[in-house]
Amino acid sequence: MPSSIDLSGRTALVTGGAQGLGEGMARALAAAGASVVIADLRDDQGAAVAAAIGGHFVHLDVTNELSWQAAIAVAVETGGLDIVVNNAGIEISSLILDLEPDDVRRMLEVNVLGTALGIKHAFRAMRPEGPAGQGGVVINVASVAATIAFPAIAGYSATKSAVDRLTRVAAMESGKLGLGVRVNCIYPGLVPTEMGAGLANDMAELGLYPSPTDAVAAVVELTPSGRLGTIEDMADAVVFLASDHAKFVNGVGLPVDGGMGM
Numbered sequence: 635m636p637s638s639i640d641l642s643g644r645t646a647l648v649t650g651g652a653q654g655l656g657e658g659m660a661r662a663l664a665a666a667g668a669s670v671v672i673a674d675l676r677d678d679q680g681a682a683v684a685a686a687i688g689g690h691f692v693h694l695d696v697t698n699e700l701s702w703q704a705a706i707a708v709a710v711e712t713g714g715l716d717i718v719v720n721n722a723g724i725e726i727s728s729l730i731l732d733l734e735p736d737d738v739r740r741m742l743e744v745n746v747l748g749t750a751l752g753i754k755h756a757f758r759a760m761r762p763e764g765p766a767g768q769g770g771v772v773i774n775v776a777s778v779a780a781t782i783a784f785p786a787i788a789g790y791s792a793t794k795s796a797v798d799r800l801t802r803v804a805a806m807e808s809g810k811l812g813l814g815v816r817v818n819c820i821y822p823g824l825v826p827t828e829m830g831a832g833l834a835n836d837m838a839e840l841g842l843y844p845s846p847t848d849a850v851a852a853v854v855e856l857t858p859s860g861r862l863g864t865i866e867d868m869a870d871a872v873v874f875l876a877s878d879h880a881k882f883v884n885g886v887g888l889p890v891d892g893g894m895g896m
């Protein structure tokens with residue numbers, strides 16, 4: 635994808651970049667000229683995407699501090715760390731009536747702890763002033779589920795609201811400590827990735843809609859733009875937030891949902 639935004643000279647690390655939204659974000663950041671490190675649990679897939687975009691792959695479990703240290707070191711070795719996209723996440727659907735504590739714990743670990751550790755290690759590793767005289771950028775991936783209620787995703791929604799709050803506090807601390815790192819998050823609407831398609835299936839299986847197609851239709855009905863989101867929609871927003879075009883955009887949650895969450 636040709637890009638009018640120039641991120642050349644910058645290094646970006648994208649968690650969960652082996653597939654889905656993270657892969658699209660990694661591809662778009664690379665197309666804009668950034669050197670991209672894909673960090674994911676899925677080694678073969680992640681390495682294949684990295685090879686396709688001329689980037690690097692590093693194994694990362696976002697819930698593990700040592701794993702973060704190793705991943706950040708790889709990014710720093712490529713020339714310094716400028717952009718971190720905390721995209722890795724999981725969704726385990728359930729009605730509250732049937733909530734499994736271990737499922738909620740796992741979502742909290744990956745979505746909340748994983749994002750918090752990503753911010754921590756980004757703050758520690760980012761150079762105060764990047765190649766274009768601009769500090770680092772952290773972009774967290776929350777969800778429209780942080781802003782509106784949808785059945786069967788109580789635990790997930792709670793974790794994504796937490797990602798939203800983490801974002802604001804991180805932006806505030808960066809300012810107070812003079813770190814020069816902008817921290818923002820996006821709220822994607824439903825995108826038919828493995829996770830998004832899985833969610834539509836779960837809603838049908840839980841009896842909330844007659845079929846996955848009906849679940850998707852209900853989302854589209856709630857969306858003024860009249861369609862689901864695409865991977866490119868999310869990638870474009872991330873490239874914008876990573877760029878100097880967003881240099882005064884800090885501590886925000888940007889809906890990228892066709893208006894669904896308004």
Ligand code: NAI
Nearest residue numbers: 650654655675695696721722723777822824825827829830
């Ligand atoms: P996906 O399930 O297709 O991909 C998630 C990626 O994260 C996978 O490559 C997986 O290996 C990686 N991952 C999972 N746990 C990890 C861990 N502990 N450490 C490192 N990597 C890990 O999901 P998708 O749809 O691409 O979602 C990406 C992000 O966007 C997630 O945070 C998700 O919650 C969020 N999101 C997705 C929406 C959708 O409709 N697809 C809507 C709103 C938000």
